[in-house]
Amino acid sequence: xxxxxxxxxxxxxxxxxxxxxxxxxxxxxxxxxxxxxxxxxxxxxxxxxxxxxxxxxxxxxxxxxxxxxxxxxxxxxxxxxxxxxxxxxxxxxxxxxxxxxxxxxxxxxxxxxxxxxxxxxxxxxxxxxxxxxxxxxxxxxxxxxxxxxxxxxxxxxxxxxxxxxxxxxxxxxxxxxxxxxxxxxxxxxxxxxxxxxxxxxxxxxxxxxxxxxxxxxxxxxxxxxxxxxxxxxxxxxxxxxxxxxxxxxxxxxxxxxxxxxxxxxxxxxxxxxxxxxxxxxxxxxxxxxxxxxxxxxxxxxxxxxxxxxxxxxxxxxxxxxxxxxxxxxxxxxxxxxxxxxxxxxxxxxxxxxxxxxxxxxxxxxxxxxxxxxxxxxxxxxxxxxxxxxxxxxxxxxxxxxxxxxxxx
Amino acid sequence: xxxxxxxxxxxxxxxxxxxxxxxxxxxxxxxxxxxxxxxxxxxxxxxxxxxxxxxxxxxxxxxxxxxxxxxxxxxxxxxxxxxxxxxxxxxxxxxxxxxxxxxxxxxxxxxxxxxxxxxxxxxxxxxxxxxxxxxxxxxxxxxxxxxxxxxxxxxxxxxxxxxxxxxxxxxxxxxxxxxxxxxxxxxxxxxxxxxxxxxxxxxxxxxxxxxxxxxxxxxxxxxxxxxxxxxxxxxxxxxxxxxxxxxxxxxxxxxxxxxxxxxxxxxxxxxxxxxxxxxxxxx
Numbered sequence: 010x011x012x013x014x015x016x017x018x019x020x021x022x023x024x025x026x027x028x029x030x031x032x033x034x035x036x037x038x039x040x041x042x043x044x045x046x047x048x049x050x051x052x053x054x055x056x057x058x059x060x061x062x063x064x065x066x067x068x069x070x071x072x073x074x075x076x077x078x079x080x081x082x083x084x085x086x087x088x089x090x091x092x093x094x095x096x097x098x099x100x101x102x103x104x105x106x107x108x109x110x111x112x113x114x115x116x117x118x119x120x121x122x123x124x125x126x127x128x129x130x131x132x133x134x135x136x137x138x139x140x141x142x143x144x145x146x147x148x149x150x151x152x153x154x155x156x157x158x159x160x161x162x163x164x165x166x167x168x169x170x171x172x173x174x175x176x177x178x179x180x181x182x183x184x185x186x187x188x189x190x191x192x193x194x195x196x197x198x199x200x201x202x203x204x205x206x207x208x209x210x211x212x213x214x215x216x217x218x219x220x221x222x223x224x225x226x227x228x229x230x231x232x233x234x235x236x237x238x239x240x241x242x243x244x245x246x247x248x249x250x251x252x253x254x255x256x257x258x259x260x261x262x263x264x265x266x267x268x269x270x271x272x273x274x275x276x277x278x279x280x281x282x283x284x285x286x287x288x289x290x291x292x293x294x295x296x297x298x299x300x301x302x303x304x305x306x307x308x309x310x311x312x313x314x315x316x317x318x319x320x321x322x323x324x325x326x327x328x329x330x331x332x333x334x335x336x337x338x339x340x341x342x343x344x345x346x347x348x349x350x351x352x353x354x355x356x357x358x359x360x361x362x363x364x365x366x367x368x369x370x371x372x373x374x375x376x377x378x379x380x381x382x383x384x385x386x387x388x389x390x391x392x393x394x395x396x397x398x399x400x401x402x403x404x405x406x407x408x409x410x411x412x413x414x415x416x417x
Numbered sequence: 418x419x420x421x422x423x424x425x426x427x428x429x430x431x432x433x434x435x436x437x438x439x440x441x442x443x444x445x446x447x448x449x450x451x452x453x454x455x456x457x458x459x460x461x462x463x464x465x466x467x468x469x470x471x472x473x474x475x476x477x478x479x480x481x482x483x484x485x486x487x488x489x490x491x492x493x494x495x496x497x498x499x500x501x502x503x504x505x506x507x508x509x510x511x512x513x514x515x516x517x518x519x520x521x522x523x524x525x526x527x528x529x530x531x532x533x534x535x536x537x538x539x540x541x542x543x544x545x546x547x548x549x550x551x552x553x554x555x556x557x558x559x560x561x562x563x564x565x566x567x568x569x570x571x572x573x574x575x576x577x578x579x580x581x582x583x584x585x586x587x588x589x590x591x592x593x594x595x596x597x598x599x600x601x602x603x604x605x606x607x608x609x610x611x612x613x614x615x616x617x618x619x620x621x622x623x624x625x626x627x628x629x630x631x632x633x634x635x636x637x638x639x640x641x642x643x644x645x646x647x648x649x650x651x652x653x654x655x656x657x658x659x660x661x662x663x664x665x666x667x668x669x670x671x672x673x674x675x676x677x678x679x680x681x682x683x684x685x686x687x688x689x690x691x692x693x694x695x696x697x698x699x700x
Contacts, residue, residue: 113681120534122533124509128506141592145557159680163563164563167553168535174550174552206529210529266575267576269542269549269550271542274531274539274540293575404530404533405536407535407539407550407551407552408550
């Protein structure tokens with residue numbers, strides 16, 4: 010089997026954005042929130058969520074009514090709402106009869122624990138699905154039916170990098186000619202089991218007396234991440250196809266790099282070699298040098314170990330160029346959207362390109378000296394942005410980097 | 418729109434079958450000739466992970482014994498694509514029962530890394546020190562069809578030298594008791610396929626599509642048209658390994674096994690001609 014050469018006419022252009030997030034449900038609102046340094050972290054009803062008397066998270070404020078569908082649970086409604094919005098943003102109507110009727114359209118969702126969350130919701134409502142051998146269709150196939158998508162549909166999972174792998178797979182399908190258009194992204198929801206598991210793993214911040222200041226990536230006093238929820242879905246489209254229908258192009262998913270630490274099921278490796286290799290592969294794939302990167306959206310969730318490991322990987326991958334490349338973590342505002350994080354952060358990169366401004370890292374009062382980077386603390390920084398890199402790392406040593414650039 | 422044809426030799430394959438009652442012994446049993454797992458690595462692992470990683474070890478052991486095979490059995494830059502169907506259900510049931518009865522303090526920190534969709538792929542990667550990407554696929558009844566298209570697609574990614582494709586399922590989804598335990602006679606099964614462009618294996622995995630306009634009708638769907646049995650595939654592979662595989666499954670012409678996808682694609686597992694036979698025909 011030979012590798013399919015990446016043809017320019019099959020470059021993966023981003024022609025639609027849809028999102029349901031703690032910072033808003035459309036691109037302009039989210040971009041404005043990110044650049045204003047607005048936090049989506051709030052105190053939430055702690056019933057059933059954890060042992061803390063006061064619990065905080067970054068929840069979705071409202072799910073757009075367009076997607077309310079009684080056959081779907083909360084995760085399904087959030088994902089479907091984002092996909093609907095992405096389809097509309099791309100100017101695509103009915104996929105069977107609209108401007109892409111002759112195209113093959115695919116759907117890839119990064120969802121790490123769809124079954125677990127479905128069983129949980131049912132069980133806590135008095136159901137017994139988890140004990141039953143019945144296997145309902147996966148959300149991705151139910152959504153494909155709802156959206157009129159008749160191409161390949163797949164759920165992928167790589168923990169906190171899940172939706173990044175969804176975007177990578179969609180791009181590959183376009184490059185190979187398997188599809189012309191692909192909706193890709195991911196979704197996740199707050200859930201009692203997930204909350205308790207991460208809490209008991211000591212991965213969550215316990216700064217319950219000051220929720221808005223709890224998510225503090227790269228800060229000396231960080232103590233874990235803040236759970237978030239939401240969905241982000243992008244429409245990727247072959248360049249020639251997008252041009253032929255006059256689609257508005259918001260950017261290009263220009264490069265992908267992926268690797269595995271292969272050291273631990275939870276803890277990132279303290280050897281940055283593999284994480285750096287993912288970044289280097291993405292740059293190579295996109296045909297850009299480290300000096301050609303204008304902004305790095307870091308995975309940095311605010312965990313003591315993870316942020317140090319990522320800083321080392323960025324330094325190893327970018328070398329001396331790292332001294333002059335702005336780096337920020339938008340999880341300081343959005344919380345950690347887990348399965349949806351990578352797609353949301355791709356959106357943040359598009360916001361930086363669109364507004365020519367780097368979103369800040371909130372709460373970065375005292376940068377950890379072990380995370381020596383060109384940070385953007387507290388407030389956004391106006392800066393020319395044409396090429397961005399977005400890192401995502403997940404349990405099981407999953408490493409991913411996406412290079413997103415301004416459409417040529 | 419082109420009509421791509423994705424294809425890759427299968428360097429080696431292995432199948433593993435285990436009853437729930439035998440899962441404890443399988444967790445700690447070494448596989449002769451295969452890279453060992455870290456001590457107690459599978460202590461918290463789901464049943465799908467136990468049989469899945471064991472199948473990869475069995476395949477690695479076979480590969481390591483193949484004379485002249487150019488590949489290191491650890492295949493350091495291979496991707497791992499694992500497609501469990503309904504994995505993590507027993508542990509999830511136990512977690513939920515405990516959560517309701519005794520609160521969140523009882524929720525194990527292992528439930529996310531060991532019961533999520535990525536768990537099998539991650540365990541194969543970490544346990545066997547494979548540095549390519551590791552990805553869980555599917556999770557539901559469509560897992561098998563989703564796995565093939567994902568694995569064949571990943572082979573084109575930069576830095577990916579090959580792919581371990583791991584498929585796991587219970588032969589029949591078990592009914593769990595009120596504590597989440599699985600009946601002892603329930604059978605969990607795994608198939609591991611090593612997809613390697615450089616290999617000259619006896620099997621070849623391919624995915625063919627038909628032109629888009631040929632399938633545009635009301636019946637076209639992203640979902641597979643059926644949910645094939647992993648057990649049937651595993652049995653067929655075992656037979657092929659023993660006697661060259663005269664038996665066939667599916668409706669393809671001359672292939673070992675096939676799976677028709679609803680969106681205008683067909684996955685085939687073919688018996689490749691031996692290298693010597695290929696050379697003779699070419700001459």
